[in-house]
Amino acid sequence: MEKKKEMVKTKRAQKKDNKWTQNDKVFLYILIPILILFFVFNTLQLLKGFYYGLTNYKGYGDYSFVGLRNFIDLFSDARVGKSYVFTFKYAIVLTIIVNIISLILALGLNKEIKGKSVLRGIYFVPNILGGLVVGYIFSFIFTYILPAIGQMAGITFLQNSILASTKSAWIAIVIVGAWQGIAMNTIIYISGLQTVPEDVYEAGMIDGATGWEKFCKLTFPLILPFITINLVLCMKNALMVFDQIMSLTKGGPSQSTESISYLIYNNGMSGGQFGFQSANAFVFFVVIVIVSFLQMKFLGGKEEQL
Numbered sequence: 001m002e003k004k005k006e007m008v009k010t011k012r013a014q015k016k017d018n019k020w021t022q023n024d025k026v027f028l029y030i031l032i033p034i035l036i037l038f039f040v041f042n043t044l045q046l047l048k049g050f051y052y053g054l055t056n057y058k059g060y061g062d063y064s065f066v067g068l069r070n071f072i073d074l075f076s077d078a079r080v081g082k083s084y085v086f087t088f089k090y091a092i093v094l095t096i097i098v099n100i101i102s103l104i105l106a107l108g109l110n111k112e113i114k115g116k117s118v119l120r121g122i123y124f125v126p127n128i129l130g131g132l133v134v135g136y137i138f139s140f141i142f143t144y145i146l147p148a149i150g151q152m153a154g155i156t157f158l159q160n161s162i163l164a165s166t167k168s169a170w171i172a173i174v175i176v177g178a179w180q181g182i183a184m185n186t187i188i189y190i191s192g193l194q195t196v197p198e199d200v201y202e203a204g205m206i207d208g209a210t211g212w213e214k215f216c217k218l219t220f221p222l223i224l225p226f227i228t229i230n231l232v233l234c235m236k237n238a239l240m241v242f243d244q245i246m247s248l249t250k251g252g253p254s255q256s257t258e259s260i261s262y263l264i265y266n267n268g269m270s271g272g273q274f275g276f277q278s279a280n281a282f283v284f285f286v287v288i289v290i291v292s293f294l295q296m297k298f299l300g301g302k303e304e305q306l
Contacts, residue, residue, distance in 0.1 A: 046285065053279030058272040070279035080280060082255065083263045086170065090259065091238035094174050098181040098234050099227070105182065106189030107215075127183035135247025138176045139163065142248075166256040169249050173257055176244045181237065185230045192226030193219070228299040232292055239288055260284050 020028075053070050057063035074080050109119055126134065143161045150158025162168040196219060204218045220227075242261040245251060251258035251266065258266075260280070268277030 046282070049278045049285075050282045051278075052275050053282050055275045057275040057278075059269065059274035063275065066275070070276045071283065073276065074280055074283060079255065079258075080260075080263065083258045083260050086257060087239055087241065087259045087261075090170060090174060090177070090241060091235055094177050094181065094238040095231060095234045097174065097178050098185055099230055101178070102182050102185035102230065103189050103227075105186045106193055109186070110190055110193040123186055124183045126180045129180070131180065131243025132247045134180055135176055135244050138172070138179075139248050142172050163249055164253060166253050169253060169257050173241070173244045173248055176248065177238065177241060181234060185234060188226055188230050189223065192223035196222045224299070224302065228296070231299065232295045235295060236288060236292055239291065 054065055054067060055063045056066050056070075105123060109123070113119075142163050146158050147161055150156070150160075162172050200218055200222065201214070204214055209217060240261050241259045242265065245257055245259050245262045249257045251262050261284075264277045264281050264284070267273040268281075271277075
């Protein structure tokens with residue numbers, strides 16, 4: 001009898017432990033709608049893209065299944081290959097420039113200077129503006145203002161719009177992308193710098209660490225997690241570049257600045273290649289996931305070493 005009573009008590013205790021608390025239920029009620037929305041607007045669209053990638057759908061009319069033909073043809077399409085090369089070149093250059101300038105600005109804005117709160121607000125303004133708006137403004141500057149200045153000052157390389165050259169058009173896109181991307185990265189770096197305890201710097205000064213040595217041995221290791229975040233986000237955003245190209249070059253001249261996102265949009269929506277570009281979009285998604293994973297893996301290893 002005593003054993004049975006103990007078993008009953010144990011079962012009752014397990015039932016109590018398994019009961020959801022009020023907080024758990026509230027959390028579940030909040031989480032379920034978010035998961036549904038995420039599935040409808042993200043996961044479902046990805047699955048539909050993969051589905052259309054298996055067809056010869058043109059964006060209208062009837063279509064039929066072609067299996068993996070679109071995915072195979074991607075690797076032999078010269079235009080797709082060219083767009084991948086340009087996109088990765090742009091993403092690597094932009095990521096390096098944005099993070100170097102952002103870190104320098106963050107180091108300056110983290111010092112005890114007058115009006116630093118106002119300056120931080122000013123530096124964040126580019127991030128608020130829409131990519132297309134900024135692109136059209138810079139397009140006017142590159143097309144009219146800079147050539148006019150070049151002619152008046154006798155500067156040869158400024159006399160013609162850099163957007164008209166296949167060799168320099170991508171530089172204009174990098175300039176615009178960096179002008180916008182620096183803002184958010186600077187804020188993240190400032191947040192990272194503010195987590196570094198003053199005691200660390202005081203101990204470093206006692207040991208004789210100053211200037212560059214102080215940054216390399218004290219600041220850099222402690223803000224490495226923030227550097228990881230910035231590198232991953234910046235690379236991801238750069239790989240998905242679209243607004244700047246749409247407003248500045250539309251992939252030109254001679255398709256020299258055609259990114260993967262712009263190619264998917266242009267040929268998929270109006271070029272009759274909806275199925276083919278859906279396959280391209282799915283592969284591009286996988287590529288971004290792999291790149292982000294490798295970045296996290298490599299930089300995470302560095303964080304553990306330090």
